[in-house]
Amino acid sequence: MIKVGINGYGTIGKRVADAVAKQPDMEVVGVVKTRPTHEARHAIKNEYALYANNMENVQTFINEGFEISGTLDDLLDKCDVIVDCTPGKIGAMNRPLYESKGVKAIFQxxxxxxxxxxxxxxxxxxxxxxxxxxxxxxxxxxxxxCRTIGAVEKKYGVKKARVTLIRRGPDPGNSKKGPVNAIVPNPVTVPSHHGPDVNTIFPDMDIMTSAVIVPTTLMHLHTVIVEMNNPATTAEIKQLFKSTPRIILVKASEGITSTAEIMEHARDLGRKRGDLNEIAVWDESINVIGNELFYIQAIHQESDVVPENIDCIRAMFELTKDADESIAMTDRAMDL
Amino acid sequence: MIKVGINGYGTIGKRVADAVAKQPDMEVVGVVKTRPTHEARHAIKNEYALYANNMENVQTFINEGFEISGTLDDLLDKCDVIVDCTPGKIGAMNRPLYESKGVKAIFQxxxxxxxxxxxxxxxxxxxxxxxxxxxxxxxxxxxxxCRTIGAVEKKYGVKKARVTLIRRGPDPGNSKKGPVNAIVPNPVTVPSHHGPDVNTIFPDMDIMTSAVIVPTTLMHLHTVIVEMNNPATTAEIKQLFKSTPRIILVKASEGITSTAEIMEHARDLGRKRGDLNEIAVWDESINVIGNELFYIQAIHQESDVVPENIDCIRAMFELTKDADESIAMTDRAMDL
Structure with a gap:
């Protein structure tokens, strides 16, 4: 059993903890929180050993009546890998600590x-x-x-991909961020960083992305154009997406006309927090014209990376060398 | 002086009326309204002769204390052209009436x-x-x-254009429509109708569009990719847009980071209703890579078509055969 610590028990961290706890080959040895928030209360309720990020905050937790198991430093002594789910840019600052402790680490x-x-x-x-x-x-x-374009790349080859990302403002549990009534190019420059980020996975892919932020909290949405190397029909692409793990097709004809209905569908699935770990592609949007494939997909920003973190742990410890085997194991445990 | 009637004094109609009133070669002979709303009060205040759409509604206006000049039928007897600014699909039903009266008509x-x-x-x-x-x-x-891609077409030739339209929900003065918290593919099929609509102006252009609706009222936003036939630099495209009428460049570096700030900029210009009749292209978004041009633009849905209606009248009566002359005349009168 791989001993997993989670540094940061927020949007991603709490979900990764729950996903680790469900796997047969790994366990949660503790989670780190900086402040005694409502989320920290849930960690205790979920019976995760709770650690503070430093000694000063240990006292803060104790003052608030929390049972606390020690500091991040103590947790690192107990785990094989730490999943860093701290806010952006903090992970980079934490890496030297993880290195000094000889603990493997995953960053977000x-x-x-x-x-x-x-x-x-x-x-x-x-x-x-x-x-x-x-x-x-x-x-x-x-x-x-990576999931959808990657599937096309594997089967038909991608000559180039051009994507517009329409991003949610804040997550649903965050009432502090905007925009309230505007569309915000973010970044205002083209390409956005998303294309180059796909290149960290598919180094040779010709992909360009533009991104804006809009006043919604539920999901991101992408309009995707892929020029394929080899011919495929619309029906073949639908079949490809249907048969690829972690992609689902949704239908406007069944009343799923927006990201709101996708999330309602996810809530009806009964998963914790109403998560949708899969990428949702609108069936009706899939259209092949010549060598160009068009489609529209939605991303549940709070949860799609969660199964990825599980597989990542398995790869880092070579629990299996077969991606498909890890994916199947993860998805079975998470009931995807 | 061309005698212009306006059928429908709502979002577009009231703006077209004001724009006509400013031109040296045409005049407003009357505007038609179905109900005695606050907008009808403004028509009276602006000294436009007010007509009801039928006799029954003439009485409704009189009951509410409006001075009313007659019905649409009466107005048609007095005008050379009617600008139909009724809600979508009503214009088509009105066309037989206009034909029977021998009055030219513009539809939206x-x-x-x-x-x-x-x-x-x-x-x-x-x-x-x-x-x-x-x-x-x-x-x-x-x-x-048409304005921006058309400018590129004219100077460099367009091999193909691929656009994502991120559309506002309702107009700012409409509190009844959504979405509230969702991104809505609209239509869910690709291409949306916008590409074919561009083909009504540029019949041979290879253009494909995807469209979504988001929870904002201020403007539409487009992410645009144009493959050009002839090479151009980023600087040359910026110069092209700068020198093209009815296109303005805005800069995030000057604080215009979203559609909200574009509209604030328009309000500061002091135009009636805070309108922006020009298309706003973000300077920083313009980027030429190989033969591909990328940019992001915003559209003030309430007002960009208003000067077009003026030029359309001039073309229909051949007041000038030169588009540039008409555009210059319109823009001078509207202080664009």
């Missing part, structure tokens, strides 16, 4: 690509990450692009 | 392209519409695409 997509020695997407480059010590799981958007 | 982009005998964009196909009796001015989004 909010970190620059150099923070890990390599970036990870299970269906894209599992084999590249076998045995690696410091790996970065790419962001939610990049994960979504 | 909410109508199907067949509602006019030809579609109109001043910079795109002014000459095609010379002397025509029934013309449709293309929609706000199509107008925006």
């Amino acid at each position: 997509g909010g970190e620059k690509s150099g923070t890990g020695d390599v970036s990870f997407n299970a269906q894209g480059n599992y084999a590249t990450c076998l045995g690696k010590d410091y790996v970065r799981v790419v962001s939610c958007n990049t994960t979504g692009l | 982009g909410g109508e199907k392209s067949g509602t006019g005998d030809v579609s109109f964009n001043a910079q795109g196909n002014y000459a095609t519409c010379l002397g025509k009796d029934y013309v449709r001015v293309v929609s706000c989004n199509t107008t925006g695409l």
Whole structure:
């Protein structure tokens, strides 16, 4: 059993903890939180050993009546790998500590690509990450692009991909960020960083991305154009997506006309927090014209990377060298 | 002086009326309203003769204390051209009436392209519409695409264009429509109708569009990719857009980071209703890589088609056969 610590028990960290706890070959040895928030209460309720990031905050937790198991430093002594789910850019600052302790670490997509020695997407480059010590799981958007465009690349070859990302403002549990009533090019320059980030998984892919942020919290949405090397029909692409793990097709004809209905569908699935770990592609949007494939997909930014973190652990410890086997194991345990 | 009637004094109609009133070669002979709303009060205040759409509603206006000049039928007897600014699909139903009265008519982009005998964009196909009796001015989004992509077509040639339209939900003065918190593919199929609509102006252009609706009221936004036939640099495209009428460049570096700041900029210009009749292209977004041109533009859906309606009248009466002359005259009168 691989002993996993989680540094940062927020949007991603709490989900990774739950996903690790469900796997047969790894366990959660503790989670780190900086402040005694409502999320820290949930960690205790979920019976995860709770650690503070430093001694000063240990006292803060004790003052608030939390049972606390020690500091991040103590947790690092107990785990084989730490999954760093701290806010963006903090992971890079933490890496020297992990190195000094000789603990493997996973970083999230909010970190620059150099923070890990390599970036990870299970269906894209599992084999590249076998045995690696410091790996970065790419962001939610990049994960979504890698899953669908990667599937097309594998079967038909991608000549080039052109994507517009329409990004949610904040996550649903965050009431502080905007925009309230505007569309924000973010970045205002083209290409956005997402294309180059896909290149950390598919180095030779010709992909360009533009991105804007809009006033919604539920999901990101991508309009995708892929020029394929080899011919495929619309029906063949639908079949490809249907048969690829972690991609689902949704239908406007069944009432799923927006990201809101996708999330309602996810809630009806009964998964914890109403998560949708799969990428949702609108069936009706898939259209092949000549060598160009068009489609529209939605990304649940809070949860799509969670199974990736699990597979990443398996690759780093070479629990299996077969990506498909890891993916199947993860998805079975998470009931995807 | 061309005598212009306006059927429908709402978002577009009231703006077209004001724009006509400013021109030296045409005048507003009356505007038609169905109900005694606050907008009808403004028509009276602006000294436009007010007509009801039928006799029954004449009485409704009188009951509410409005001075009313008659019905649409009466207005048609007095005008050379009627600008139909009724809600989408009503224009098509009105055309037989206009024909029976022998009055020329302009329809708006909410109508199907067949509602006019030809579609109109001043910079795109002014000459095609010379002397025509029934013309449709293309929609706000199509107008925006025609202005910028059309400028590139004219100077460098367009091999193909691929656009994602991120559309506002309702107009700012409409509190009834959504979406509230979702991104809505609209249509869910690709291509959306916007590409074919551009083809009503540029019949041979290879253009494909995807469209979504988001929870904002201020402007539409487009991410545009154009493959050019002839080489151009980023600087040359910036210069092209700068020198093209009805296109302005805005800079994130000057604080215009979203559609909200573009509209604030427009309000500072001091134009009535805070309108921005020009298409706003983000300077920093313009990027030429190989033969591909990338940029991001924003469209003020309430006002960009207004000067087009003016030029359309001039073309239909052949007041000038020169598009550039008409555009210059319109823009001077509107202080663009």
